[in-house]
Amino acid sequence: MNTPFLNENLRSMRLGTQKSYARDPRIYLNPLVWLILLSILAVTKSFADDLPNFSALVDTEGDAVVKISVTTESGQSGLSGIPGLDLEQVPEQYRRYLEQWPFNQEPQQRRGSGFGSGFIIDRSGYVITNAHVVDGAVDIKVGLNDRRELQATLIGADISSDIAVLKVDADDLPVVKIGDSDNIKVGEWVLAIGSPFGFEHTATQGIVSALSRSLPDETYVPFIQTDVAVNPGNSGGPLFNTDGEVIGVNSQIYSRSGGYQGLSFAIPINVAISIAEQLRETGFATRGWLGVRIQNVDQSLAESFGLGKPEGALITEVTEDSPADKAGFLPGDIILSFNGKSVPFSSALPPLVGVIKPGDTVKSEMLRDGKRKTIRVTIEPLQSDVDNSREFVAKGQGSSSLGAVVAPAKSSELSSLGLDSGVRVTEVEDQGAAAKAGILPGDIIVSFNRAKVESVKQLESLVSDAPGGQSMPILIQREDAPIFLAITLPKS
Secondary structure, three states, X not given: OOOHHHHHHHHXXXXXXXXXXXXXXXXXXXXXXXXXXXXXXXXXXXXXXXXXXXXXHHHHHHHHEEEEEEEEEEEEOEEOOOOOOEHHHOOXXXXXXXXXXXXXXXXXXXXXXXXXXXXXXXXOOEEEEOHHHOOOEEEEEEEOOOOOEEEEEEEEEEXXXXXXXXXXXXXXXXXXXXXXXXXXXXXXXXXXXXXXXXXXXXXXXXXXXXXXXXEOOEEEEEEEEEOXXXXXXXXXXXXXXXXXXXXXXXXXXXXXXXXXXXXXXXXXXXXXXXXXXXXXXXXXXOOEEOOEEEEEOOHHHHHHHOOOOOOOEEEEEEOOXXXXXXXXXXXXXXXXXXXXXXOOOHHHHHHHHHOOOOOOEEEEEEEEOOEEEEEEEEOEEOHHHHHHHHHHHHHHHOOOOOOEEEEEOOHHHHHHOOOOOOEEEEEEOOOOHHHHHOOOOOOEEEEEOOEEOOOHHHHHHHHHHOOOOOEEEEEEEEOOEEEEEEEEOOOO
């Protein structure tokens, strides 16, 4: 640094003179003070240089972030004698009276709309978002960063983890880089991109505030807590680390006002990808089931059971014929670790069990009668997850005239059967067209009305265009045998 002021002070020092503050209002600085100031400036600049600059990340990864727009339908009652009257807006004491009027209409379908965010994980058009974003949707559209809007099909949704997978018909789409949420550390910088309040491709930054948060009614997800500004419309969008990798799916906020208040929660990407792979393969997801009721261990209980400190999950009940029952778990056991990971609180156990693939055998360390003991247990699937996911997809698709819920078939399964295309039947409605034709869950639909079935969306289109009340051939593959059946769709 070279300034007239500094040079003048240096000359004064060489001449043995010093200006007084009264004659010169500028503060006299000797070289040592200047050295200190320069050091402070250098440190400040270094600190500023260490702050993350997310502009390059937004440029490279932002194209793979999408806006999800949905249309929903709900029953809405009204009164034919009073046009425009909405019973939902009438006070409860009067509504009950009006609903008894003889000219009360049947409930009518009322359309609504909503939006959220998502991100593309496969160039062929697979998109991850939150299940609550597409809950009850009868129409889903995906908006890209280049202003294109594509029709989307709901492949599957998992209510417990709040993950859904959509599919759009497009090729060579931009995709995000997937990170490893097991390597996240508290305090690291993160960035969210989404559409808060419908403002597309909005970026907000913050840090990871805590890990493995357990939220009320969310027992199977160890949430990532951040202070990233997340608002309605951000749901389903990606949470990036500074390397441009997705480490979470923004899902929830803690708020008393409905808006951001400093706490936001994301689903770890390892959990999301595991669920998404199952949804793509079968249309629904399952997670591990142990079959115990548990409670937390406080200081008093820890002392009574001979624990040095409060930790673990105390078993209060073992479900009959459950994996835990078969393995020999007992009420009063305290689970200290599961599958090699510690259980500091009771809320930490369900996520550890949930990520275990059904059929896998793992070790559980526990305290029984004051002694540590290791038990091996074989995890089984949680059947309620399958039922909920199937119900969710069926609700979103509405009442299909086919009378069945279908999902993409695994490519390996098709190859083993000698097929190059087809869709799997995951559920058959009682008394529906598929049930009357003899179609069963697990069948592969190969062709419909002599047209080859390439995808779920194409089958929906074939069924939609098919005439009702007329018998048509449908070719299915049941185990190793191809079978033709005759199906008659209901008239509109």
